Amino acid sequence: MKTTRQGSRRALHVALLAGSCLCMAGAAQAAEPLVKACAKDGQFIIGFSQANNAEPYRQHVNDELTAAAKEVPGFTLQIADGAGNVNTQTSQVDNFITQKVDLLLISPFEAAPLTPAVKRAMDAGIPVIELDRKTVGDPGKDYTAFIGGDNYKIALEAGKYTAKTLLPEGGEAAVLEGLPSSTPAVERLNGFKDGVKENAKIQVVAEQAADWVPDKAQTAFSAMLQAHPDIKVLYASNDMMAAGALLAAKGAGKQVKIIGTDGLPGPAGGIEAVAKGDWAATFTYPTGAKEAIEMSKKILLDCATSVDTTVTVDTTAITPENAKQLAGK
Amino acid sequence: MSEQKISEASGPVAAAPAHRDPLALVVRFQSLIGLVVVAIGGIIFSPRRHGHILFLDPDNIANIVRAVSETGIIAIGMTFVIITAGIDLSVGAVLGLSSVVTASMMISGGFGLIPTILAVLVMGIVFGAIQGTISTRFRLEPFIVTLAGLQAARGLALVVSGNQYINISYGDGPGLAPPVFAILGERLFNNTVPVATIVFIVFAAIATIVLNTTRFGRYVFAVGGNERAARISGVPVSMVKISVYAITGFAAALAGIVHAGQFNFGSANDGMGYELTAIAAVVIGGTSLFGGAGSMVGTVAGTIMLGALANILQLNNITPAMQLLATAAIIVLAAVLQSLVRRREGLGR
Numbered sequence: 001m002k003t004t005r006q007g008s009r010r011a012l013h014v015a016l017l018a019g020s021c022l023c024m025a026g027a028a029q030a031a032e033p034l035v036k037a038c039a040k041d042g043q044f045i046i047g048f049s050q051a052n053n054a055e056p057y058r059q060h061v062n063d064e065l066t067a068a069a070k071e072v073p074g075f076t077l078q079i080a081d082g083a084g085n086v087n088t089q090t091s092q093v094d095n096f097i098t099q100k101v102d103l104l105l106i107s108p109f110e111a112a113p114l115t116p117a118v119k120r121a122m123d124a125g126i127p128v129i130e131l132d133r134k135t136v137g138d139p140g141k142d143y144t145a146f147i148g149g150d151n152y153k154i155a156l157e158a159g160k161y162t163a164k165t166l167l168p169e170g171g172e173a174a175v176l177e178g179l180p181s182s183t184p185a186v187e188r189l190n191g192f193k194d195g196v197k198e199n200a201k202i203q204v205v206a207e208q209a210a211d212w213v214p215d216k217a218q219t220a221f222s223a224m225l226q227a228h229p230d231i232k233v234l235y236a237s238n239d240m241m242a243a244g245a246l247l248a249a250k251g252a253g254k255q256v257k258i259i260g261t262d263g264l265p266g267p268a269g270g271i272e273a274v275a276k277g278d279w280a281a282t283f284t285y286p287t288g289a290k291e292a293i294e295m296s297k298k299i300l301l302d303c304a305t306s307v308d309t310t311v312t313v314d315t316t317a318i319t320p321e322n323a324k325q326l327a328g329k
Numbered sequence: 330m331s332e333q334k335i336s337e338a339s340g341p342v343a344a345a346p347a348h349r350d351p352l353a354l355v356v357r358f359q360s361l362i363g364l365v366v367v368a369i370g371g372i373i374f375s376p377r378r379h380g381h382i383l384f385l386d387p388d389n390i391a392n393i394v395r396a397v398s399e400t401g402i403i404a405i406g407m408t409f410v411i412i413t414a415g416i417d418l419s420v421g422a423v424l425g426l427s428s429v430v431t432a433s434m435m436i437s438g439g440f441g442l443i444p445t446i447l448a449v450l451v452m453g454i455v456f457g458a459i460q461g462t463i464s465t466r467f468r469l470e471p472f473i474v475t476l477a478g479l480q481a482a483r484g485l486a487l488v489v490s491g492n493q494y495i496n497i498s499y500g501d502g503p504g505l506a507p508p509v510f511a512i513l514g515e516r517l518f519n520n521t522v523p524v525a526t527i528v529f530i531v532f533a534a535i536a537t538i539v540l541n542t543t544r545f546g547r548y549v550f551a552v553g554g555n556e557r558a559a560r561i562s563g564v565p566v567s568m569v570k571i572s573v574y575a576i577t578g579f580a581a582a583l584a585g586i587v588h589a590g591q592f593n594f595g596s597a598n599d600g601m602g603y604e605l606t607a608i609a610a611v612v613i614g615g616t617s618l619f620g621g622a623g624s625m626v627g628t629v630a631g632t633i634m635l636g637a638l639a640n641i642l643q644l645n646n647i648t649p650a651m652q653l654l655a656t657a658a659i660i661v662l663a664a665v666l667q668s669l670v671r672r673r674e675g676l677g678r
Contacts, residue, residue: 091392112496
């Protein structure tokens with residue numbers, strides 16, 4: 001019988017074991033490779049079950065994965081779009097199992113709902129690397145490995161940066177939350193609020209959900225500025241909402257220090273916005289794409305008998321000091 | 330084969346008898362024909378492994394019918410509403426609300442399985458009946474009333490869940506759901522038939538009997554065919570209308586329970602867009618949005634057809650964009666066929 005443990009909270013504490021911990025997968029096996037059919041020069045299909053292509057960040061993950069997989073001769077990457085729907089994503093994972101892909105990469109839209117599907121893949125002998133979000137259970141046992149950032153920690157960093165650097169004298173701050181009741185929205189909101197607690201003179205005066213999208217962010221932040229004209233810092237839970245908030249601040253003729261999250265590259269991305277001086281900072285949410293393809297290579301080509309079961313990719317703070325140099329990359 | 334028999338067997342039809350018009354016959358069975366076409370296409374275009382057709386793999390078939398179970402259950406309820414020339418946009422949101430209420434009653438409320446399921450189903454019925462009542466009592470377009478219902482259900486779901494998602498953990502004791510509930514995510518009969526699909530098929534069978542053999546079913550067709558005539562001939566029109574929205578509410582709640590059990594999870598955001606998938610399945614199934622004609626078997630076939638189409642496209646690694654475009658083409662084709670038949674029968678529009 002399946003038993004799911006209470007929430008991702010506890011899983012998160014496991015993940016907080018800083019950096020990448022090196023745990024041996026399972027019991028001491030007689031050094032069996034993770035995939036028996038592994039071969040130096042074999043042809044392999046990797047299925048990637050993406051949560052929702054409609055989010056720009058996820059499209060960016062797809063692009064990085066595609067680029068990294070192209071570098072490896074013999075790797076074919078297939079991407080399925082779960083379209084933000086746990087039911088669709090579950091059936092796509094099942095399709096990959098039917099196809100007998102050689103390795104499954106997955107960014108589950110939500111943890112608990114995709115847990116059984118991941119178990120089915122593991123039971124079918126397909127190694128599963130979870131990217132950016134986890135399902136329930138332990139890496140190395142319930143799935144092969146987790147690679148990704150840590151939403152709570154990234155937002156915590158943003159909160160601390162606000163407490164120390166942006167508002168050392170204290171003042172009013174506000175938060176734009178993602179889609180309410182979705183895991184990353186909840187984790188980022190809690191992380192930021194815990195981070196600003198370091199400075200008792202900062203009050204978070206307003207929190208509004210804007211569902212990750214810029215237009216709702218503009219509307220919500222306009223209303224916030226009406227109600228609280230003294231807001232000095234706005235933490236937006238993703239870059240898209242930060243862009244919308246900037247429009248609201250400009251419309252209200254206010255100087256607000258805006259912090260984004262994701263640090264997307266490109267002309268419309270967050271790094272550029274900080275470089276131009278529009279935002280105070282953005283905190284990257286690393287895709288882990290390179291690391292995922294690296295790990296796939298180890299498993300499929302190098303016949304690895306074990307891999308690091310948790311690889312936490314750290315966030316980079318994009319601030320006026322380093323933005324210009326990173327934007328030029 | 331007697332065509333006359335077919336038209337009797339599949340319930341009343343608003344217009345002239347089908348046996349004069351071969352096109353009408355095609356429309357009556359359009360979704361079954363479509364399902365056969367997609368299945369044949371699936372077999373032809375299926376990737377093969379060691380000469381084995383993946384599309385026909387029992388696991389793959391199970392995956393197809395499991396994936397469409399929730400939208401299928403909703404589409405069954407929606408068929409009743411659409412036959413009365415109504416529409417219900419609230420169903421996806423009610424699914425989300427029901428999944429949240431199911432999860433929170435068992436996890437934070439400490440309620441048992443049976444009281445939880447009963448409460449959620451009653452909630453769905455009441456939610457639907459309220460919408461039906463408002464719509465008939467104040468002569469409002471169901472489109473508007475259920476659009477408001479959609480917003481209300483999402484809002485309530487967020488309130489109930491406190492803006493958090495609710496994981497369902499299994500076991501004995503407080504804060505845990507009885508392990509038997511997880512059966513909704515499993516397969517029976519030697520791990521072949523998904524339980525979610527069994528719920529869908531049983532519900533479809535009951536709905537087919539109700540629609541085609543009971544007085545209530547005849548009333549549903551009568552109200553959709555010609556409301557004034559129905560009223561004059563003594564059909565309790567308001568009661569019928571309120572009932573069909575109660576049925577869709579029930580269906581959405583049932584789908585929400587299945588969702589919670591399949592995914593061990595309740596979230597206010599789940600079920601978004603399901604109403605449109607369900608409407609698409611109903612229309613492809615040959616039920617007319619103008620009311621008065623439709624078939625439950627068609628809806629089931631339409632639902633499975635959309636699932637099979639999505640499946641074969643993904644097995645071939647074809648982009649989701651193509652899937653959307655293919656679905657669009659099928660909906661338009663279904664609607665055009667229907668309109669041709671209506672025109673021939675002199676119903677205009």
